[in-house]
Amino acid sequence: METPVTAAVLDAARAAKEAQPALARLHRAEKDRVLRAMADALVDRAGEVVAANARDLAAADAAGIAPGLRDRLALDEERVAAIAEQLRDAAALPDPIGEVIRGSMLDNGLELREVRVPMGVIGMVYEARPNVTVDAAGLALKAGSAVVLRGGSAALHSNTALIGVLRSVLAAHDLPEDLIVGIDAHGREGVDVLMRARGLVDVLIPRGGAGLIRRVVENSLVPVIETGTGKTHILVDASADPAQAVPIVVNAKTQRIGVCNALETLLVHREIAEEALPLLAAPLAEAGVRLHADDAAREILAAAGTAAEVVPATAEDWDTEYLARELAVAVVEDLDAALAHIRTHSTGHTESILTRDLRSQQRFLAEVDSAVVMANASTRFSDGGEFGFGAEIGISTQKLHARGPMGLREITASKWLVVGQGHVRP
């Protein structure tokens, strides 16, 4: 039976699908003009957006929101200006659409081209972060796709205000407003409907915590790009240079806490553990990082009289994405043991080896089956901005379609053009 929410969400998705061809026809200059006008409108109407946000914040405060979540939800005029800047950044990026990916002339004279085309309608499901609303809408527009946005009911008023500003700019440019539609008003039931809107929505991208992502992956009939939880590993190999390893590990763990490319498990080769572990533990302790260490690591750290807070690792520690000042630490017998540990516990996001041995580096890069595999670099570089994509939609931890940091190109599709002169198949 069709509920009012079902009807409303399917109508929204259908409206987006019907609006999208108008966008597909625009050239880059026209799309960029709209993006810059959206940025201007956001700055002009920042007061309105901040006022709407204040309503969300009041409700969130009344409900006792956690400080971290409140900070992600809160907007002021400065933050709105920063959000507007994201749209100008999107305008400055090259247009992915129209790229000829490959092409040839066949033996029979048929001309063959694979070209990059818009995905169509992109569904985004994320948590109460109003900046994602604008970012996702802007990147989708640049990539020629309509978006259906579901940003968490805690941000309902903020998102409604932001989407209202963007839609008014679309209308002012004679574009269908339904290129950007929000379904926050329909709550979790709205997400359920969106996940079943096969044929109306071309891809669904969940961004947020592990629970949200799993719910979408397990229930969606629409194809999903899974973005990821990062149970990220660094292996300090036997041949690692401690002078290089220590700053990398500290950077990977503490340069920014609570992000998916932050370090979560440190593996140390037995041959270097006695030397390296105390050196690593000292700055981690200073940064307030608690170590969840296996027996071997605890023994070494205790013998060295470490200042770090060390607790025994439990079985769960090897699979926990802390997103906090916590770090799992294990001593591994050799490279094979490290690879086996990673194979068992990695979420396939990012792993890095610190080594001076060419063969170890080669094997690690070849054998670790993750989206991003590094040598002698901090896992914090696993990021669309750092990779030079100019924008990041998320980091895919699945193997289909896109793997690793996703930029504009990763939210496009392709099609084949075949031009003949009366060709029939013999």
Next chain:
Amino acid sequence: METPVTAAVLDAARAAKEAQPALARLHRAEKDRVLRAMADALVDRAGEVVAANARDLAAADAAGIAPGLRDRLALDEERVAAIAEQLRDAAALPDPIGEVIRGSMLDNGLELREVRVPMGVIGMVYEARPNVTVDAAGLALKAGSAVVLRGGSAALHSNTALIGVLRSVLAAHDLPEDLIVGIDAHGREGVDVLMRARGLVDVLIPRGGAGLIRRVVENSLVPVIETGTGKTHILVDASADPAQAVPIVVNAKTQRIGVCNALETLLVHREIAEEALPLLAAPLAEAGVRLHADDAAREILAAAGTAAEVVPATAEDWDTEYLARELAVAVVEDLDAALAHIRTHSTGHTESILTRDLRSQQRFLAEVDSAVVMANASTRFSDGGEFGFGAEIGISTQKLHARGPMGLREITASKWLVVGQGHVRP
């Protein structure tokens, strides 16, 4: 609760996953040697395979199998030799693995490379066609992936014999036999388990009728590449050259019946309909094609005294993939009406415009949102072999990961390699 089938299928998938790294380490020359040895073994042991097939055929005959399906199931020594030849063809193809897709050195000196890697474990669900068993196993092996094969219980003995031959060759080359596993013995329940084997199977590719594909798409938790039903359209534009249009339409409809790239709906521009329709109908009538025509087309054909069998088109005709000597025919007012018809009724497989007008061709190629969009060529060219891929796993009608004919490259994944010299993120 875990049933015996669940346990058996999950064990099979797990065994394939554990076997796969051994394959990932092989270089092209080694993989090709195994493929050629498999071809030799199939020829040597063809008698065994044909005997197993006879058991399937006897059961199928007793169950009253349709002649077309029986023909797809039947093997003799000559067909086994042809199947072996597919493996030699796979050996002759370039290795997709290891290709550097893109790469750069970042401003900070980090070396970045996106490289092509094996998918991991590929699940194939298809109907009783033993040749697909060998073809899928061979292409997966070439692409570095293990396969879990479910080929339809009607082909159980044939597939078991074929897989037995292939596995014995793996063993003879010191490779794990579980790189190729069959789950035909577990019936439809086995497919249900396979569809839920997330984490063990990286991608599921259904090949077969619309019912099979829909069942997999709607129920799979494992990412699916949807291969396609083709409700394929040709538009004979106002400016088409009838001397070119007639052979293309006849070729698209009759060169091979029952394939997904065969023509299913013919749209004729009103301005040329009176001239072109009778010319098109004559050779179609000769080929025994029945026309399901709309009122306007029927009127023109009746006035011309056509020899073709013409029946009134029903609403279902516009959405039916006949795979038979039947063709839907409609007169369209103009290019916009044709594009709207295609937008509503196409399955996104292949459409072609026959025209001499540059603007019509440009609009058709740009605006039709299908995997393959053609001008002045028969839809029968929408094929991996014709595109020069050397092999075809199927034709994707979805937008994610692969669109259109899929070759070896489309059953691979990628990963990012990042090499630094002690890089930390500022």
